[in-house]
Amino acid sequence: MSEGGVGTCPQVFVVDSQASYINMPTERKPRWTSQLQKFLLLLVGLAMLGIIVEGFLIYNLYQKTKEFPLSSPQHLYQNLSNPKAQSQVGYRGDSNEIPSVQTQTQQRAFAHLLGPSNSIGEGDVxxxxxEGDAVTQNMKYDKGRLIVEREGYYYLYSKVQMNAGEECVLIQHKVMKKTKAYDHPLELMQSKSHRCSTSRPIRLTSSEPEDLWNSYLAGIFQLHVGDEIYVTLKNIQKIRPGPSENFMGAFMVSP
Known part of the structure; x- marks a missing residue:
């Protein structure tokens, strides 16, 4: 077109139909979402399994309880109204009556001995x-020896107090057991001390010096029926008599 023309021609754009289109990325779910779904499905599966197992156990327990005979409430009340039956528990398989079974408290054996009044015994026993506060239950006492009548584990203890103020003396405190399984006595516990009079001034009100020695022994041991438990004391003549200074005891802690 000449320079004096009215205007320039518009530009023409050509569209290439062979050009490839750009694919936009599709939206993806986060990875943690799929993992959370799998975890929830696992929890649901475990919960269902637990319900099935619990139902199976309850069914078995129900079947077992049907085998035990039950007494009527009226008959049970009549038995419990009897004072002799208040300490009885359990049922018999062939009867609705409550059997005569001693309570656990009545089965426990124990003893507490005081003394001594006459300290000298054969073999330093x-x-x-x-007497007094001394007591024995389901155990026998004979000449310084406790005789076991019920087998079980017992807590044994003994305390003695001696005066070693006059001269040097060997004091030996022992808890012994005589059982049918051995030909000789067994030593369960021991305390030993070599005591001499001290250089402390003697009180004018006292006729003889005092150097008191205390020994306490305790422990748990298995005892059988017929076992004998006793205490020996070396130089037993020097023991200070009295129920609070000297005692021996035993009580069952487990059958």
């Missing part, structure tokens, strides 16, 4: 006293 301490002779205890069954």
């Amino acid at each position: 301490v002779q205890w006293v069954e």
Whole structure:
């Protein structure tokens, strides 16, 4: 077109139909979402399994309880109204009556001995006293020895007090057991001390010096029916008599 023309021609754009289109990325779900779904499905599966197992156990327990005979409420009340039956528990398989079974408290054996009044015994065996606060239940006492009547584990203890103020003396405190399984006594516990009079001034009100020695022994042991438990004391003549200074005891802690 000449320079004096009215205007320039518009530009023409050509569209290439062979050009490839750009694919836009599709939206993806986060990875943690799929993992959370799998975890929830696992929890649901475990919960269902637990319900099935619990139902199976309850069914078995129900079947077992049907085998036990039950007494009527009226009959049970009549038995419990009897004072002798208040300490009885359990049922018999062939009857609705409550059997005569002692309570656990009545089955426990125990003893507490005081003393001694006459301390000298054969073989240095301490002779205890069954008077006053002394008590024995389901155990026998004979000449310083406790005789076991019920097998089980027992807590044994003994305390003695001696005066070693006059001269040097060997004091030996032992808890012994005589059982049918051995030909000789067994030593369960021991305390030993070599005591001499001290250089402390003697009180004018006292006729003889005092150097008191205390020994306490305790422990748990298995005892059988017929076992004998006793205490021996070397130089037993120097023991200070009295129920609070000297005692021996035993009580069952487990059958």
